[in-house]
Amino acid sequence: MSKSQNVPTMKDVAREAGVSLGTVSKVMNGITVGESYRKRVTDAAEKLGYQINSYARGLKTNKTYSVAVILPDLEHPFFARLADELTRALMKRDYRTILMLTSYDPEAEQECITMVRQNKADGIIALTYNPDLEIDPSIPFVTIDRHCNAEVPCVSSDNFGGGRMAAEKLLSLGCKKLLFMRIGSSVSSEVDKRAAGFESICRMRNAEFESVILDDSETEQPFYRFIDEHIAQGKFEFDGIFCNTDKLACLIWNKLIQSGVRVPEDVQIIGYDGTLCHITGKPLCSSIVQPIDRMAEAAVSILLKNNRSNLPVLMALPVHYTEGGTTKEVT
């Protein structure tokens, strides 16, 4: 048998399905046709073992059906969950996920975006740490938690609402003197709103509070020092702490326990993210939970919109509170 006999063409599919070549082409390129036609074409394609050459398709439709996902790494559980949910949201739509990791390096982030431009992906979803990122306006781009410019939609959890929720929760659980602690990047981002929301509730409720924000701190030492300086006779000066990540919340929890402070009896702690323990599957600590599945779904759906006018600048999705051992249980 010659090679051409082995490999069925679009014409073979059209003949088998009893439809025009144009109809087959429409179906293969994802253009809407009547359901009965679509089924005849896909049945015939399956029967013959017809395979779309996605590269030829890419040239013709100028679409690649692939989206680049740019993240720092997959070691951080938030990034791993995000990559997981983004990949699922893209697969559901028959899009491929091109995964790129940057190790928080601003130059690597820029390089990734340049590479995507060369590889002609249909879009980019990125969580970056480069405040001066150059974005090609011709490629659809959605950020997670970052503000680039008014043309680039950002998808995030409701960071401001989450900060408010943490303050309200600690106050409702009887805390009298609140503390906000933040570790992380100095890049201005959505995440800044966690402190803003927390502080706004403290002010509104006339609650005593303090904020300790250590940007770009590589270690936990400054936080530990702060705790040491505010402990006298086994008593910590604050009785309610909101940390901007679950990781920090757990580190502070350990530090307090080691210092002889009881958690949650004397001090209650709420983190942010909703990270689950990979041993028990339970929350690592009491936390404001990010809806990572819905964030991924929203990011993909905004990215792939055909009509790219009137896109939101920010789509913030609702968070919820979970109890995880570092707060008093509500009875």
Next chain:
Amino acid sequence: MSKSQNVPTMKDVAREAGVSLGTVSKVMNGITVGESYRKRVTDAAEKLGYQINSYARGLKTNKTYSVAVILPDLEHPFFARLADELTRALMKRDYRTILMLTSYDPEAEQECITMVRQNKADGIIALTYNPDLEIDPSIPFVTIDRHCNAEVPCVSSDNFGGGRMAAEKLLSLGCKKLLFMRIGSSVSSEVDKRAAGFESICRMRNAEFESVILDDSETEQPFYRFIDEHIAQGKFEFDGIFCNTDKLACLIWNKLIQSGVRVPEDVQIIGYDGTLCHITGKPLCSSIVQPIDRMAEAAVSILLKNNRSNLPVLMALPVHYTEGGTTKEVT
């Protein structure tokens, strides 16, 4: 300016670099040319803002410079680390990672492989749970931890050696009665060798031992029941346990503590994987550490070999032991 004046072509690059069109084409397609020629071409391409149309390149060279990575999910820390390291190993070689997730579903795994065939990726690296996976011999394929057939290379940690190492370590730390516990899939795989290695050392050293292997168990309950049945007056019948994952080791550790058994004073436990706590960055428990970075590097390097004869059936990479609180410290 017309569009054609805006978009530089390969001819423009050749003119700018003062080389032939063939030389430019070679450089763009990754074919070796003299370093000075390569530099002149890449400098000229950069100066003109020339961009390779990777889809046109894909049609011409029949290469896509992309590799599909098929994993169950990114929630399990081993899979997240593996995806992370594979992506880095591929990026280093200017290959794109197409990430696909299957949720352990054998049908989804087969569908992924079919999709890759249609999308013409240059290869597949997969960790699957479908014992009857149909693999297209025309697409380079490397598995992690799975044996498909003699044509498909498998990359893994030295599972047999790791099992041996765990037994030797427990015996050297004074354990007299050993236990192996396994939770997980019934798919025959590399992972089976952990028990085999462990048991072979127990036999060789005439050590008393028992193996509890519960395949496809969805919960930890059978393990907990086993422990309950073997505890009398706060004393567990075994004093050294090797678990086939760190997750199981941690669950067993918690269960023993709750049952009033001291770890590591009375019972020592070793897990497998080398999972780090994402709060502290330290090992979750004493463990046999898989070299995930080296496994990823090996998988990518085998996959992309031009000469695909004489490939190994199995490449097992060395593991090492790490102390993590569930064994007595060696003094």
